[in-house]
Amino acid sequence: MVYRTRYITQGIARVLIWIAALATIGVMILILFQVLAEGLPVLHRRFFLDSPKSMGREGGILPTIIGTFALTVVAILFATPLGVGTAIFLREYTRESRISRLIRFGTDCLAGVPSIIFGLFGFVFFVIFLNMGWSILSGGLTLAAMILPTIISTAEEAIKGIPPSYREVSYSLGGTRWQTVTHTILPSALPGICTGILLSVGRSIGETAAVILTAGSSLLMPTSLFSPIRTMSVHFYILAREGISIKMAYGTGAALILLVLLVNTVANWLLNRYIRRRA
Amino acid sequence: MEIKEKVIEKLLLLVALSSIAVLALIAFFIFEQGLPLIWKIGPKAFILGQKWIPSKGLFGIFPMIVSSFLVTMGALALGIPLGLACTIFLCEWSPPSVGTVLRPAIQLLAAIPSVIYGFWGLIVLVPLVRNYLGGPGLSILSGSVILGFMILPTIISISEDSLKALPPAYKAGALAMGATHWQTIWRVMIPAARSGIVASIILGMGRAIGETMAMIMILGNAVKMPSSFLDSARTLTTNIGIEMGYASGAHRQALFATGVILFIIIMLFNSLAIFLSRRRTG
Amino acid sequence: MPPKTKIVIKDFNFYYQSVQALRNISLTIHPREIFAIFGPAGSGKTTLLKSLNRLTDLTFGTRHTGTIFLEGADIFGPQLSLTQLRRRIGMVFDLPTPLPLSVFDNVAYGPKLSGTTQKRRLVEIVEKALRSAVLWEEVKDRLHTSALRLSGGQQQRLCIARILALEPEVLLLDNPCSGLDPISTASIEATLAELKKDYTIILVPHTVQQASRVADRAGFFLNGELIEGGPVYQIFTRPKDKRTEDYVTGKFG
Numbered sequence: 001m002v003y004r005t006r007y008i009t010q011g012i013a014r015v016l017i018w019i020a021a022l023a024t025i026g027v028m029i030l031i032l033f034q035v036l037a038e039g040l041p042v043l044h045r046r047f048f049l050d051s052p053k054s055m056g057r058e059g060g061i062l063p064t065i066i067g068t069f070a071l072t073v074v075a076i077l078f079a080t081p082l083g084v085g086t087a088i089f090l091r092e093y094t095r096e097s098r099i100s101r102l103i104r105f106g107t108d109c110l111a112g113v114p115s116i117i118f119g120l121f122g123f124v125f126f127v128i129f130l131n132m133g134w135s136i137l138s139g140g141l142t143l144a145a146m147i148l149p150t151i152i153s154t155a156e157e158a159i160k161g162i163p164p165s166y167r168e169v170s171y172s173l174g175g176t177r178w179q180t181v182t183h184t185i186l187p188s189a190l191p192g193i194c195t196g197i198l199l200s201v202g203r204s205i206g207e208t209a210a211v212i213l214t215a216g217s218s219l220l221m222p223t224s225l226f227s228p229i230r231t232m233s234v235h236f237y238i239l240a241r242e243g244i245s246i247k248m249a250y251g252t253g254a255a256l257i258l259l260v261l262l263v264n265t266v267a268n269w270l271l272n273r274y275i276r277r278r279a
Numbered sequence: 280m281e282i283k284e285k286v287i288e289k290l291l292l293l294v295a296l297s298s299i300a301v302l303a304l305i306a307f308f309i310f311e312q313g314l315p316l317i318w319k320i321g322p323k324a325f326i327l328g329q330k331w332i333p334s335k336g337l338f339g340i341f342p343m344i345v346s347s348f349l350v351t352m353g354a355l356a357l358g359i360p361l362g363l364a365c366t367i368f369l370c371e372w373s374p375p376s377v378g379t380v381l382r383p384a385i386q387l388l389a390a391i392p393s394v395i396y397g398f399w400g401l402i403v404l405v406p407l408v409r410n411y412l413g414g415p416g417l418s419i420l421s422g423s424v425i426l427g428f429m430i431l432p433t434i435i436s437i438s439e440d441s442l443k444a445l446p447p448a449y450k451a452g453a454l455a456m457g458a459t460h461w462q463t464i465w466r467v468m469i470p471a472a473r474s475g476i477v478a479s480i481i482l483g484m485g486r487a488i489g490e491t492m493a494m495i496m497i498l499g500n501a502v503k504m505p506s507s508f509l510d511s512a513r514t515l516t517t518n519i520g521i522e523m524g525y526a527s528g529a530h531r532q533a534l535f536a537t538g539v540i541l542f543i544i545i546m547l548f549n550s551l552a553i554f555l556s557r558r559r560t561g
Numbered sequence: 562m563p564p565k566t567k568i569v570i571k572d573f574n575f576y577y578q579s580v581q582a583l584r585n586i587s588l589t590i591h592p593r594e595i596f597a598i599f600g601p602a603g604s605g606k607t608t609l610l611k612s613l614n615r616l617t618d619l620t621f622g623t624r625h626t627g628t629i630f631l632e633g634a635d636i637f638g639p640q641l642s643l644t645q646l647r648r649r650i651g652m653v654f655d656l657p658t659p660l661p662l663s664v665f666d667n668v669a670y671g672p673k674l675s676g677t678t679q680k681r682r683l684v685e686i687v688e689k690a691l692r693s694a695v696l697w698e699e700v701k702d703r704l705h706t707s708a709l710r711l712s713g714g715q716q717q718r719l720c721i722a723r724i725l726a727l728e729p730e731v732l733l734l735d736n737p738c739s740g741l742d743p744i745s746t747a748s749i750e751a752t753l754a755e756l757k758k759d760y761t762i763i764l765v766p767h768t769v770q771q772a773s774r775v776a777d778r779a780g781f782f783l784n785g786e787l788i789e790g791g792p793v794y795q796i797f798t799r800p801k802d803k804r805t806e807d808y809v810t811g812k813f814g
Binding site (some may be wrong): 006007009010013014016017018020021023024026027028029031032034035081083085086088089090094098099102103105106107108109110112113114115116117118119120121123124125129145148149152176178179187199201203205206207208209212213236237240241246249253256257260262263264265268 | 283284287288290291292294295296297298299301302304305308309312338350358361363365367368369372373381383384385386387388390391392393394395397398399401402403428431459460461462482485486488489490491492495516517519520523524535538539541542545546548549550552553
């Protein structure tokens with residue numbers, strides 16, 4: 001009798017697990033499909049090329065697309081040298097010591113800071129203290145701080161994966177440390193670093209809380225790095241919450257999802273190619 | 280040549296300190312803006328005060344703390360069982376081909392912006408709750424459900440790594456002793472991967488506490504103490520997010536002060552998570 | 562007058578943290594000879610080689626006492642920079658280690674890093690190095706394909722060409738034929754005979770027989786100590802030390 005109970009338990013567990021897993025995945029996909037289904041019809045050429053009219057009820061979302069793009073570029077431009085440099089330092093210029101432990105602790109902590117806190121920080125530091133105002137620059141720099149930990153850890157992983165023999169060879173041929181880094185380490189780590197950059201791009205695109213407090217929410221076309229701007233995600237949020245236009249919200253949401261999907265797919269493809277090459 | 284190398288080394292050290300520098304800057308400015316107000320009102324009055332009425336200068340964030348706690352617990356109540364179920368499903372009970380499709384799909388879902396989840400919650404879930412369970416619909420319950428789904432990818436991917444990292448001997452040994460597959464999973468593998476799973480949960484908790492946009496869209500805006508899961512509420516994060524746009528003076532300082540409390544809570548959680556995960560990987 | 566000694570090692574001790582890997586090594590290497598360092602595994606042969614071009618500096622926690630001179634210059638002293646030292650003393654490892662670059666870029670790596678940027682000059686250097694390593698004929702039509710596509714023996718000769726491109730004076734070869742088939746081994750040994758005319762070579766042979774085929778003088782290492790050194794003929798037929806004799810005759814390995 002005991003013999004049979006075990007298998008009954010397993011049977012029940014199996015059914016429950018399958019239901020739970022499929023239900024979970026199902027709901028998540030449902031969420032995606034709903035937004036895409038309602039939003040895709042809204043996406044046409046004019047949607048992408050026009051500026052919004054009457055607070056976004058009509059027209060397109062061009063300034064927000066530019067805003068998303070500009071903020072992401074600024075963020076990547078600042079975070080990549082700092083992040084890759086940190087990874088190079090940790091892996092090539094030092095061994096496990098108090099400094100490296102401190103740096104890693106700081107990076108891990110930074111990774112856990114919620115976006116609203118970054119928003120508060122960006123507001124008081126970039127917007128007010130450094131007097132940059134609500135601008136592409138303020139928003140981009142705040143985003144850079146947010147994606148820095150991701151760049152550092154992916155770059156470190158990429159560098160860690162380089163065979164030690166490459167270093168030995170470079171040094172034994174008379175290479176200096178920096179030459180070894182630029183001629184051997186960085187070229188080999190490039191795919192991994194690019195994956196990290198792409199992942200960060202994906203995250204920047206969807207970031208809202210920090211951006212609203214630092215880049216503002218202007219719907220006008222930006223004229224310089226110091227112009228305020230509304231990104232796609234902020235526009236989506238405002239449309240939805242203020243109830244301005246559900247149709248436009250769906251459209252913006254669909255565009256957001258497609259963009260994020262595109263970036264992530266490329267990142268995954270790059271990751272696979274990189275893994276396959278190593279194997 | 281030598282000099283160039285030395286200069287580069289010092290430069291890289293400076294660059295490497297950037298993450299600590301940023302963290303320090305964040306802590307400094309948040310505290311600098313928020314601490315004076317906490318001191319002025321008194322920490323006990325601020326943290327335990329139950330009235331948040333900026334126009335009258337009343338800044339008590341206890342309802343927000345409670346709401347944050349409730350929403351997070353609710354999210355975990357959904358996220359842990361579902362997360363474990365999906366993890367077990369992925370690792371043990373589905374054909375490998377399903378895994379190769381599902382894993383990237385989960386990663387993709389993790390990358391979806393939180394505002395999308397919030398939007399869906401607002402459009403679909405909130406009316407459902409309102410019609411079938413009562414209340415305004417914009418509620419802690421709705422928030423918990425959406426938040427639970429949002430932290431699933433975190434819990435799943437880290438728990439999966441932990442399960443995969445187990446020595447194969449554990450599973451083989453248990454099965455060889457006559458345990459069923461389920462018994463092996465539930466009584467041997469999961470407990471063995473315990474520390475990784477706990478770390479994933481704590482990480483998920485950290486993300487749940489810090490979530491803002493989706494919560495603003497779903498929780499409603501009630502500033503009072505929640506008395507049931509169907510009540511609207513404000514969390515620490517939504518408190519900041521909702522009012523920062525138009526706050527000034529002491530009001531704004533109070534929002535920063537909320538940020539201070541939030542920052543401290545998150546730092547405590549993250550230190551715990553980091554400590555646990557570093558211990559696990561030695 | 563050309564120097565009578567190329568490398569002089571005197572009372573050299575080497576430690577990995579607290580483990581002593583080399584004890585009181587005193588050894589002279591003559592110019593343009595092939596000197597074989599042989600002995601059982603773990604007797605410090607690779608450590609000695611890596612000390613000569615200070616590749617041991619890469620490992621943390623190592624220290625040494627004693628001196629090593631390259632033609633009168635202390636390799637640990639200020640006269641000789643690390644880069645200069647490593648260009649004068651080149652090393653080939655026991656596993657072929659091509660960089661993930663083309664054949665041409667592999668060989669041109671050293672010269673490029675030492676400042677040669679002119680395309681024409683690099684082409685000359687690469688061809689000369691590949692010829693000296695007896696690899697030119699086999700790769701001249703695929704200089705720009707990946708070096709990872711070459712066979713094991715070709716890759717190893719590529720590693721030799723790589724260091725030859727820097728026009729070193731001393732070649733350190735740590736078991737270069739390990740893992741290679743007999744034909745590749747024979748081609749490398751033939752290459753060594755050619756190289757001896759221009760370079761000083763210190764070799765850790767794959768087998769004792771290889772040492773007797775190829776080297777002029779040899780030194781027997783056991784547990785970090787140099788037991789005995791001398792002309793190859795003498796070491797292998799009339800060794801002075803019983804331990805040398807036992808190893809050479811195969812009583813232990």
